[in-house]
Amino acid sequence: MSGFRSDVEAAIPALRRYARALTRDAETADDLVQDTLVRALRSEHLFHGGDVRSWLYTILTNLNRNRLRSLARRPVMTLIGDDDAPEMSGPEAGSRDIERALASLVEDQRAALLLVVLEGLTYREVAEVQGVPVGTVMSRLARARAQIKAFLDGERPALRRVK
């Protein structure tokens, strides 16, 4: 079973990357990864072969959905001064745009987009992670991209200048 352990261990850096983009907060992201690993180790006996990495993405995606559900009961906190930040340009402005654009997505679309473009999962793998048909993954991706384009068109057009 040490194969399982080393597969889990090897996935940690990628899980941190996915969690960071999913939550856009380093500490929350590592909390999610920690909870994912605890669950994975505890339920090793439930893992019947297959791709350990996809299985870990599934756990993390579900935990984050639960987290957001419980957050939804609490008042939304806005960072004071966030909107008053001075205009920036260059790569700094670009990374800010990305965070805000990702934040404008609904959770399932954000997860689908990140699993494909950041984590390099296939549509089929994402379908398994999200527990939906491949067609649903494709429509989530299309909506995510349309939403981000609309969001950026309404804001600074920094992203479109990248190309």
Added chain:
Amino acid sequence: MTDRDLPVTEEELHAYVDGELPSDRRPAVEAWLAAHPDDMARVNGWRALADAIRARYGAVATEPVPARLSLRQIERADRSWLGVAAAATIAAFVVGGAAGWTAHDVTTPRPNAAATSTAEAVDAYKLYVVEVRHPVEVPGSEEAHLTQWLSKRVGYQLRIPDLSPVGLKLVGGRLLPGPRGAAAFFMYESTTGERFTLYSTRAGGPDSALRYNVDGQVGALYWADGDIAYVVNGEASQERLHKVAETVYAQIERAPAR
């Protein structure tokens, strides 16, 4: 009709960008894009977006992994957690003989919120109140940290009541597994060594006025406010327990920090 004329779907454009397009459709899609500048611009936009996401977050995977995420550390922490859970389960069944509902409600498929939370709180009380050296994880002297940490873990803003009006001082608190996620557990002590605990978790049930229950020597007062349940436990007269619970209730009510 040539490939060039075959209609290309929106889905195929996404699949093309994501490397999911069957290779026999590639020429058709590329011809389509050459003839449709608007679609080409969209495809380029999607590629730029993917590049920007990777540029922003890609490097996270090359950062050193923090120690708290090492598997060894996680296993060690988890083993001690499982030890506590096992001890709590044993306590529930040992006590079960004397007070039928405790063990019964733990195994009933859909137990009511009051009974479940109360049973969990009583178990925690019994487990920790006898602890001399390690009754809590965070001492009462670090009250601000305790509030912040446990609020974060239970997912709502906690308020630690000041029970000095009823002669009790905060010993500290700890995080516990609750029936619906995490639970916060606070212990108070009098100068004579009498101990009371306050347990709070998601109620998963309706609002509820005070309910009194006694399990052997341990009294319990349960109430639920919105989605949040509170249980006060102590080995004291019903009157004394009521007094303590009222003091807690009054302070939580006065400043609903949610």
